[in-house]
Amino acid sequence: MLSDIELRECYFSRQKTSYVRDLAEFVFSKRIILGDLASKSDQMIREDLITVKGIGNWTVDIFLIMALHRADIFPLGDLAAVKSLKKIKKLPVDTSNDKILSVSKSWRPFRSIATMLLWHSYIQENNIKF
Template identity: 55%
Template structure:
């Protein structure tokens, strides 16, 4: 096993990750967890999923709520095709019918409008969120209708690169964890989150390894 060779390169616990330390953290996790090590050995390192800190990104994450990634991307691209640049001001110029023509559900039409209005009014400043503690970011964003903990988790993980987030509401992560750890399908989210405690302070990167496994593996038959 080669993983321990890189552990010494992380002297202090990192709060955020980037391209220069991402694989080192993967190796650190693998050195302490044989199941994660097996994923990296079999599937390679996971992508370091990352998105820009923009209104468009939050719209994208909202669209991804409880639907396939392909469906969400289709709606985002349809919106981009209509207004070219996805900004709060341009979205607010669209009627509900125009947003529905972009494959937005009634609920997500309302959610995106609330977000756009919050940014235009100055209630939310996405750039300033980057300097706040995680709990403050969560409090500000979840105060908006349609933004719950899963949406904030993905924002913290993909946009701000916070190193220690486990999205307990993410079905792909939960199902991958169950398969990797060999626990029963009846294991609840709270129990899965408790298992993930072992991966502190790098639960975000552990989750990305789980997603990588989930995407690379054939789905079990029902």
């Protein structure tokens, strides 16, 4: 296992170091079995992962999209996706989460793909370089 110093050299904050250690403890103690997650429903995965300190809905959403390739996830907590959606749909800045979810429902069952397009739009609009 990496030391705190080694994790800081990988740009982990103290807080993130604590979170990754908590996740490791869940995996080592088999409270979460990573190999079993792919066969579970999105909701079951969310319920399992959200119990780990530092993992919230956004983290679960991104894990579902990027690691498990789930096709129908809209990460409501993702600032870039939400900002891009508001701009494209010409929605006011203070649009409620319920309204945003309502708009995203029209993209079922491919909301993850729509999210990737929203991210691309956000990157282009803001001239972000990697």
